[in-house]
Amino acid sequence: MSREPLLRVEGLVKDFGGLRAVNGCTFAVAEGSITGLIGPNGAGKTTVFNLITGFLRPDAGRVLFQGEEITGLPPYRIFRKGLARTFQIPREHRLLTVLENLMLVPLGQLGEGFWNVWFRPQAVRAQEEAIRQRALEVLEFVELLHLKDEYAGNLSGGQRKLLELARVLMAEPRLVLLDEPGAGVNPTLMKKLAEKILELNRKGLTFLIIEHDMDLVMRLCDPIVVLSEGSVLKEGSPEAVRRDPKVLEAYLGGQYGAFEG
């Protein structure tokens, strides 16, 4: 018996002026998987992420999360349903500390409401403390606890990626979309990031990952969805994708070397 996938995109289309960036894109992400989304530059991967997470509205097609249609909902509503993402360029608040960055993740804090601050100060304080504890736990997990009081702007590129992951984990999501987690990360941190992703996956978290680093993709992801010119060219195991001549052809000229070895 096949189970309903955690995420399903059906026939997504997105035009930018005369350019069709996403062209009838259909694929699914099974619960418990680490699904890879790869393809040459400009294939439409980030646009697909933006369509799934509500940062862009599709011109056609549907997005279903846990069987529920979420097409066109605003990003904060999708986030609160348990679908969280990171960005290709991390979006931390550079002038806040690492800990403050995590405490700002919108979890529906009681303290946000004007009336709560005035009439329920103890409840607000208790909730703030719970959020702080959660933030410290998450920082320990991503091994950034020693940097909790550092300004986020002072972190290295790799540490900023770990902070992005930590921000996403604050919300205890069911599905995490990672946009190029390996970009700009040194090999040591890359290994750590991969270990953290695998550990979270073993605990039941599902991932959809855009990545250009083929070593990382082949190590982490199964299945892999290959996008080319806005639609799915191939979907399958790392081995099946690696051997498919259509996939190699799509990468020809650009990144053919990525598949060698």
Ligand SMILES: Nc1ncnc2c1ncn2[C@@H]1O[C@H](COP(=O)(O)OP(=O)(O)OP(=O)(O)O)[C@@H](O)[C@H]1O
């Ligand atoms: N906001 C936008 N306005 C106009 N064109 C856009 C916009 N966003 C993306 N595009 C175009 O849509 C196409 C798909 O871009 P997208 O960033 O989704 O590809 P990608 O597969 O993520 O590429 P990369 O691997 O280089 O990040 C590209 O031709 C890009 O130039």
